[in-house]
Amino acid sequence: xxxxxxxxxxxxxxxxxxxxxxxxxxxxxxxxxxxxxxxxxxxxxxxxxxxxxxxxxxxxxxxxxxxxxxxxxxxxxxxxxxxxxxxxxxxxxxxxxxxxxxxxxxxxxxxxxxxxxxxxxxxxxxxxxxxxxxxxxxxxxxxxxxxx
Amino acid sequence: xxxxxxxxxxxxxxxxxxxxxxxxxxxxxxxxxxxxxxxxxxxxxxxxxxxxxxxxxxxxxxxxxxxxxxxxxxxxxxxxxxxxxxxxxxxxxxxxxxxxxxxxxxxxxxxxxxxxxxxxxxxxxxxxxxxxxxxxxxxxxxxxxxxxxxxxxxxxxxxxxxxxxxxxxxxxxxxxxxxxxxxxxxxxxxxxxxxxxxxxxxxxxxxxxxxxxxxxxxxxxxxxxxxxxxxxxxxxxxxxxxxxxxxxxxxxxxxxxxxxxxxxxxxxxxxxxxxx
Ligand code: SF4
Ligand code: SF4
Numbered sequence: 001x002x003x004x005x006x007x008x009x010x011x012x013x014x015x016x017x018x019x020x021x022x023x024x025x026x027x028x029x030x031x032x033x034x035x036x037x038x039x040x041x042x043x044x045x046x047x048x049x050x051x052x053x054x055x056x057x058x059x060x061x062x063x064x065x066x067x068x069x070x071x072x073x074x075x076x077x078x079x080x081x082x083x084x085x086x087x088x089x090x091x092x093x094x095x096x097x098x099x100x101x102x103x104x105x106x107x108x109x110x111x112x113x114x115x116x117x118x119x120x121x122x123x124x125x126x127x128x129x130x131x132x133x134x135x136x137x138x139x140x141x142x143x144x145x146x147x148x
Numbered sequence: 149x150x151x152x153x154x155x156x157x158x159x160x161x162x163x164x165x166x167x168x169x170x171x172x173x174x175x176x177x178x179x180x181x182x183x184x185x186x187x188x189x190x191x192x193x194x195x196x197x198x199x200x201x202x203x204x205x206x207x208x209x210x211x212x213x214x215x216x217x218x219x220x221x222x223x224x225x226x227x228x229x230x231x232x233x234x235x236x237x238x239x240x241x242x243x244x245x246x247x248x249x250x251x252x253x254x255x256x257x258x259x260x261x262x263x264x265x266x267x268x269x270x271x272x273x274x275x276x277x278x279x280x281x282x283x284x285x286x287x288x289x290x291x292x293x294x295x296x297x298x299x300x301x302x303x304x305x306x307x308x309x310x311x312x313x314x315x316x317x318x319x320x321x322x323x324x325x326x327x328x329x330x331x332x333x334x335x336x337x338x339x340x341x342x343x344x345x346x347x348x349x350x351x352x353x354x355x356x357x358x359x360x361x362x363x364x365x366x367x368x369x370x371x372x373x374x375x376x377x378x379x380x381x382x383x384x385x386x387x388x389x390x391x392x393x394x395x396x397x398x399x400x401x402x403x404x405x406x407x408x409x410x411x412x413x414x415x416x417x418x419x420x421x422x423x424x
Binding site: 025026027028029031038041042044045046048049050051052053054055056058059060061062063064065066067069070082083084085086087089090092093109130132133134135 | 151152153155157171174175178179181182183184185186187188189190191192193199201202203204251252254255256257258260261262263264265266267290291294295310312314316317318319321324325326327
């Protein structure tokens with residue numbers, strides 16, 4: 001676990017409002033294993049919970065898509081995509097930064113599908129974005145969160 | 149395509165009084181839409197909450213495969229064998245009628261800056277020949293023209309002394325967004341200073357070679373030799389940045405254009421640094 005991420009050793013207490021769920025399909029690259037993303041999506045579909053699915057979060061960021069504003073501003077959110085550091089700065093680059101205590105990122109590049117789906121559908125919430133810091137104080141190993 | 153074009157979002161919901169969507173249909177439909185580049189909001193309630201913004205065109209797909217756009221115009225679905233196919237046709241139809249962007253026309257490959265690491269040194273702005281970087285009104289570095297970035301080229305991440313530039317679709321860390329380790333920072337390739345690159349200024353080297361090529365060209369009238377010089381220079385650049393794709397290297401502008409753009413980029417970086 002990373003000391004500079006917002007990851008917490010125990011899940012936050014369950015709040016009456018369930019975190020929103022966002023699934024990124026990483027459509028334009030092969031960096032997320034197909035079997036992982038398909039299984040995560042299948043579990044979400046089986047569960048019948050509401051969720052948002054985007055073909056490519058990177059593309060939304062480059063487009064500064066206003067949909068990111070809704071996603072960033074609406075309270076707690078669990079995101080199945082890739083590295084938390086990348087997701088943090090993709091939202092920020094679009095002008096809609098995530099709040100570090102409000103986002104949990106599951107990494108489909110490094111985590112198992114069942115682990116990710118379980119975390120998405122569980123009541124608990126483990127925020128894990130890298131904490132904001134000034135670059136002067138950034139040391140190498142504690143600057144990025146990882147859900148791996 | 150402009151990055152600010154409007155986009156279709158498909159709202160998939162379960163209609164009142166109709167059979168609910170089966171998990172298989174739901175999965176196949178959402179997968180098919182995502183594969184074609186459409187965003188999906190799955191809301192298993194009878195009345196989906198449409199969060200339309202000025203760049204979103206909603207397409208509403210209901211549980212049974214009957215569908216309508218928000219303006220109430222029904223999109224015919226007869227003859228479509230699967231819900232996935234019907235949903236795709238609906239999304240396409242709404243897109244065509246609204247003039248929204250055709251998804252998938254751009255591969256989203258571009259630099260993402262980690263401002264927890266960035267020191268605003270402007271090396272990336274000086275280095276990039278394609279005008280991807282700029283500064284905001286407070287002189288802060290930004291990736292501004294992401295669609296100018298050369299697909300699969302991670303070269304600017306190599307020149308950033310702070311390992312602050314990510315390409316989330318890159319194969320390996322820390323460029324893909326993985327943690328930055330001490331070893332990464334110490335690694336020579338992560339600490340390339342532009343002035344040290346190629347034993348001097350990369351653009352100066354390109355310029356020198358260009359001048360030598362030009363003088364030989366003048367004497368020998370041998371166009372092929374000038375080309376060979378350029379190839380040599382690009383090969384050298386390629387050796388240093390092994391994963392810069394060949395097509396990017398071969399599509400680099402001429403040495404004269406490179407020199408001109410480099411001067412312009414440096415001037416912009418200098419201006420930003422001096423706060424002018
Ligand atoms: S955010 Fe990560 S998972 Fe999503 S499209 Fe970008 S690289 Fe792929
Ligand atoms: S080279 Fe790196 S540290 Fe310097 S301005 Fe660019 S992103 Fe920031």
